[in-house]
Amino acid sequence: MVGSWTNSGAASDLLIPLDRAAPVALHRQIETAIREGVRSGRLPLGASVPPTRTLAADLGVSRGIVVEAYQQLVAEGYLSSRPGGYTTVAAGPSPAPPQAPVRVPPEVRIDFGYGRADVAHFPRAAWLRSLRRVLTQAPDDRFGYASGGGVPELRLALADYLNRVRGTNAAPSNVVVTSGFAQGIALVVQVLARRGARRIAVEDPSADDDAREHARAAGLEVVGVPVGPDGVDVAALAGVSANALVLTPSHQWPTGGVLPPPARAAVLRWAREHDAVVVEDDYDAEHRYDRAPVGALQGLGPDRVVYAGTASKTLAPGLRIGWLVPPAWLVDELAAAKVRADRGSSAVDQLALADFLAHGEFDRHLRRMRPVYRRRRDALLAGLARHLPGFRPAGVAAGLHLVAWLPPGLTEDEVVAAGRSAGVGVGGVGRYRLGPGPEGLIFGYATLDPPAIEEGLALLSGALH
Structure with a gap:
């Protein structure tokens, strides 16, 4: 040059x-x-x-x-x-010595990876209207540093929404706005560690990049509690001593089980007997297809449950907005930890989401997206039955993914490798386990249209056979 x-x-x-x-x-x-x-x-x-x-x-x-x-x-x-x-x-730098050829893995053309909402459907026009209203109508003092809990408008709008739709028992003063669930769970772990917590229990399997990671970084011991078809095994939980339990009771991640009422009561009993906190990760409960809504566990035990939600699976992860509804005795400590972390989330984005909720745009967006995601879920189920009939789907009634348990003779590693060789990305359940368990795959479908789902399953089947 x-x-x-x-x-x-x-x-x-x-x-x-x-x-x-x-x-x-x-x-x-x-x-x-x-x-x-x-x-x-x-x-x-x-x-x-x-x-x-x-x-x-x-x-x-x-x-x-x-x-x-x-x-x-x-x-x-x-x-x-x-x-x-x-x-x-008149000269340039000496050419770099020749490098050994780098082996590039086959390109993944069809990715069944989990964890992404379809951001192509983000309601840009409605969000822009909310932003315009906020920028023209919000009081000047809202653009200063927010309190650790968040701007009052969003705390009120979230409490109203969660009480109405998720059955929580949330007062606006108990809402703490965070930068997504990742920051929310990090704040909870920090506060519990400061209060003397030594051990945190998690579902097995469970996500390996949030609660477990932050707990270990804070010096806490992490113990796994086995998961059955309906969520955490409360019989196994009874023998666990921990200061906190992280749960996904409305749609267990990743297996998809829904914790039934007797088990929910048992979890709350356990928490009171052990003076423990239950962190309820309500990550995708709004996406349901074949079942009635399941209320939040927090509504049954607001004195013991820290409810955690996020806009990442409903709107877009790039917004970086999440929320906690902790017991009243934890609110001030979590709000103070939030201030220490980043002086508060963006006031403009908080106000925009508050306006978005207040004008019913969030509800309308969910109503538009449910049939979109349901069609993709249905295409995945039909394709599995057609191309991979030995795979047993589970956790299909809600969410943005399902698990398919593998038939005897197949391992996760074999299927993942075969898929990659065919340009298909899919992940196994095994990496999220703390102990042994059956072999299975996680199929995310939120970002794939039905033809892509059909093609991906056909390619995966061909690679296996």
């Missing part, structure tokens, strides 16, 4: 250090500095170097010393000079 320097540069631009006490002649020092600049690429090909008079004046040496240095560099091919013209760099 030809350089853009001009001949108005000075010695400081060339980074030429001169040591007058050194035994090396000054013109040799100038040569060495320019030569190294060319070799490293710091002086690009075609760049002009300062005229000899200018450089000599800047360095405090005679012009003859600079002329001698330039002449030597021209002779070596580093510089080029012509009468009446500029002196320019």
Whole structure:
């Protein structure tokens, strides 16, 4: 690439250090500095170097010393000079030594990866209307630092929505706005550790990149509680001693089980007996297809449950908005931890979501998306039955993914590798386990249209057979 320097540069631009006490002649020092600049690429090909008079004046040496240095560099091919013209760099850096060929894994064309809402359906026009209203109508003081709990408008709107739709028992003053669930669980772990917590229980299997990760970073012991077809095994939980339990009771991640009422009561009993906190990760309960809504566990035990929600699975993860509804005795500590973390989430985005909720746009968006996701879920179920009939789907009534248990003789690693060789991305359940368990795959379908789902399953089947 030809350089853009001009001949108005000075010695400081060339980074030429001169040591007058050194035994090396000054013109040799100038040569060495320019030569190294060319070799490293710091002086690009075609760049002009300062005229000899200018450089000599800047360095405090005679012009003859600079002329001698330039002449030597021209002779070596580093510089080029012509009468009446500029002196320019005539060479580039040495080519890099040849590298061994890098093995590039086959490209994944159809990705059944989990964890993504279809952001192509993000309601841009409605969100823009909310932003415009906020920017024209919000009081000036809302654009200062928010409290650790969040702006009042969003805390009120979330409490109203969650009480109405999720059956929570939430007061606006108990809502703490976070930057997604990831920050929310990190704040909960920090506060519990400060209060003396030593052990946290999680479902097995469960996500490996949030509660478990933050708990270990805080020095807490992580113990797994087995999961059955209907969520966490409360019989196994009875034998666990922990300061907190992280649950996905409305749609267990990743197996999809729904915790029934007797088990929910048992979880709350366990929490009271062990003076423990239950963190309810309500990550995708709004997406349901074949069942009636299941209320939040927090509504049954607001004194023991920290409810956690997020806009990532309903609107877009890029918004980075989540929320906690902790027991009253934890609110101030969580709000203070939020302030320490980042001085509060974006006030504009909080106000926009509050307006979005208040004007019913969130409900309308969910009503539009449920049939979209249901069609994709149905296409996945039909395709599995057609192309991979030995796979047993589970957790299909809600959410944005399902688990398919594998038939005897197949392992997760074999299927994942076969899929990748065919350009199909799919993940196994095993990486999320703390103990042994059956082999299965996680199929996310939120971002794939039915033809892509059909093609992906056909390719996977072909790769296996």
